[in-house]
Amino acid sequence: MPSEEKKQEVIHTKIWREEPEPDNPFAAKKCFCAGYDVYGDLLDKASWVEYLYLLFKLEKPTQEQAKLLETIAVAISNPGIRDHSVRAAMNAGVGGSTAASVLMAALAVGAGQYGGAREVFLVMQLWEECGQDLEKWEKVLLNPPKEERADIWQPMEHPPGFDPNGVSCPAPIVQTLKKLASLSNSNSSLNWLLENQAALEKTVDMPIAFTSVAATAFQDLEFSSEQGEMLYLLLRLPGASAHALEQKYYGIKKYPFFLNKLHLIDESDPGQP
Amino acid sequence: MKKNLSNLIQHENNWITEMGASFPGERVVFRGKDVFQELSKFSWMQVLLFGITGREFSEDQARLFEGIWVISASYPDPRIWNNRVAALAGTVRSTGSLAISASLAVSEATNYGQRPLIKAIDFLIDTCKRIKAGEGLENIVLTELKSKRMLAGYGRPIVNKDERIKPLLELSQKLGYKDGEHVLLALEIEQILEKNNYPFKLNAAGMDAALAADQGLAPNEFYHFMSLCFTAGFFPCFIDTNSTSEGVFFPLRCEFVSYSGENAREWGK
Numbered sequence A: 001m002p003s004e005e006k007k008q009e010v011i012h013t014k015i016w017r018e019e020p021e022p023d024n025p026f027a028a029k030k031c032f033c034a035g036y037d038v039y040g041d042l043l044d045k046a047s048w049v050e051y052l053y054l055l056f057k058l059e060k061p062t063q064e065q066a067k068l069l070e071t072i073a074v075a076i077s078n079p080g081i082r083d084h085s086v087r088a089a090m091n092a093g094v095g096g097s098t099a100a101s102v103l104m105a106a107l108a109v110g111a112g113q114y115g116g117a118r119e120v121f122l123v124m125q126l127w128e129e130c131g132q133d134l135e136k137w138e139k140v141l142l143n144p145p146k147e148e149r150a151d152i153w154q155p156m157e158h159p160p161g162f163d164p165n166g167v168s169c170p171a172p173i174v175q176t177l178k179k180l181a182s183l184s185n186s187n188s189s190l191n192w193l194l195e196n197q198a199a200l201e202k203t204v205d206m207p208i209a210f211t212s213v214a215a216t217a218f219q220d221l222e223f224s225s226e227q228g229e230m231l232y233l234l235l236r237l238p239g240a241s242a243h244a245l246e247q248k249y250y251g252i253k254k255y256p257f258f259l260n261k262l263h264l265i266d267e268s269d270p271g272q273p
Numbered sequence B: 001m002k003k004n005l006s007n008l009i010q011h012e013n014n015w016i017t018e019m020g021a022s023f024p025g026e027r028v029v030f031r032g033k034d035v036f037q038e039l040s041k042f043s044w045m046q047v048l049l050f051g052i053t054g055r056e057f058s059e060d061q062a063r064l065f066e067g068i069w070v071i072s073a074s075y076p077d078p079r080i081w082n083n084r085v086a087a088l089a090g091t092v093r094s095t096g097s098l099a100i101s102a103s104l105a106v107s108e109a110t111n112y113g114q115r116p117l118i119k120a121i122d123f124l125i126d127t128c129k130r131i132k133a134g135e136g137l138e139n140i141v142l143t144e145l146k147s148k149r150m151l152a153g154y155g156r157p158i159v160n161k162d163e164r165i166k167p168l169l170e171l172s173q174k175l176g177y178k179d180g181e182h183v184l185l186a187l188e189i190e191q192i193l194e195k196n197n198y199p200f201k202l203n204a205a206g207m208d209a210a211l212a213a214d215q216g217l218a219p220n221e222f223y224h225f226m227s228l229c230f231t232a233g234f235f236p237c238f239i240d241t242n243s244t245s246e247g248v249f250f251p252l253r254c255e256f257v258s259y260s261g262e263n264a265r266e267w268g269k
Helices: A038-042 A048-057 A063-076 A084-094 A099-110 A117-130 A134-142 A171-182 A189-204 A210-220 A225-235 A237-250 B002-011 B044-053 B059-073 B081-091 B096-106 B114-132 B137-148 B165-175 B181-195 B204-214 B219-226 B231-242
Strands: A011-013 A016-021 A024-033 A262-264 B015-017 B020-023 B027-030 B257-259
Touching: A016 B257, A024 A038, A024 A048, A048 A063, A048 A225, A063 A171, A063 A210, A063 A225, A084 A099, A084 A237, A099 A225, A099 A237, A099 B096, A117 A134, A117 A210, A117 A225, A134 A189, A171 A189, A171 A210, A189 A210, A210 A225, A225 A237, A262 B020, B027 B044, B044 B059, B044 B219, B059 B165, B059 B204, B059 B231, B081 B096, B081 B231, B096 B231, B114 B137, B114 B181, B114 B204, B114 B219, B137 B181, B165 B204, B181 B204, B204 B219
Parallel strands: A011 B257, A262 B015
Antiparallel strands: A016 A024, B020 B027
8 A cells, every 4th residue: 555545634723622532532531622621621710711712812811802702792793784705695685595604605795805704804915014104104005005816806996994985974983992902001003003193084084984993803813814813704794693583583674675676777768768 | 105095995895806796586697608608608617617718628638628527636545645534524523515615625646636737738838838938848857857856747656657547648639639738738748757767757737738738728717627626536535434333434543653752751730
């Protein structure tokens, strides 16, 4: 037998280790997450947010870190009934689609570059590039870098972290930023954003969006931009799920269809003006 | 910043489109064509391409594009990463549509699938333009390799040689599309790589991209067209595991996880 065929492939991980049950090598007797016995020790001690942090960072969060993550998790857990990702979920719900499709719809739409997880990723990349240097931020926001090659992600149509359709910064975003900043130290990126929000908004003539606040909180928690993108996708799902189930109950007839609101330019139609 | 609001107000309860609409009990319009009167004469592949580009494609062109899918992407091998998602969904008795949707989404990958495809066609179209503007091909290729350390459309994750090139070339020859400028360019680039001792051979993504570019597809149009290309391979993978005992698709023993993290420790209070 060639050596390649004999070699047992394995999954490599620093996150998870299991010990098998004596009677079944495919069933775990003990599960360890970053060294902590999940069902024998961690279960009644760690909060959900602490466990979430552990999974991504492989260390227990401090009380301050756990509080910050929990607060941003609450702030974004329901983006609201009019949010695009929630609307996608409700669309799945009213038609009686599967539960997974509700979340897949919310994820696909909530992944976007306008108010979605990709925007969080891009803002976090700007944090890596600019840090707490206002001049650098102003320069990159006004002259964003361009991809050399076409990509699955289209070029950004607005500065990441800002709302091109906004007027002033909505109160929930201001309230969230102020609360999160109050939970972090005075040198934090959140406090820097709070102090420089007006200057940044003046630079691009747009208010900051929730994506800016979330990305900055993830930055202060020292998550990578990829981790921030993933957390933003994950943590916004509770609202999408609940709204989809509610609309499933109300049914398709009580959900907007935009009847007569679509106007087709149809050159083949002799009845067209 | 009040000007920012005008876009939303303009579109409130008002979506103006040329793409299409259904008029229940009457007709369906698809990019200006009546589905029942005009599009019913099209093959599905022609409808798909028309939907993506707004342009009509001949039967031979549709056969070429269909051949690209059949030859390049219809591999019912459940070890291939996107197919494996369909297989896993099957083994746990998820639904067929969830399996296919998830596998499709996973196909938008960096190491294979959608990302190399769009980058390959962009590179070939861009290179073709630059040569016409007077640049040297060898210089373009070597500069691209130096800056990106890879060349979209060349090389492969597991084996270098791509068995799909030959049948793709045979199909394109049969249909009379073999000598398009992008196909010839793609083959010439392969020779340059060989001459400069780079171990990258033209792969199917590069050949698909070249064939599509010769038919006038822009990078985004090619990207949309190829987004469904793997579906034929997903279904057998799902059906196979779905019709075998539950949960038995490549089961993993606890010991087949190689852990290199922290030693056992206590959470504390």
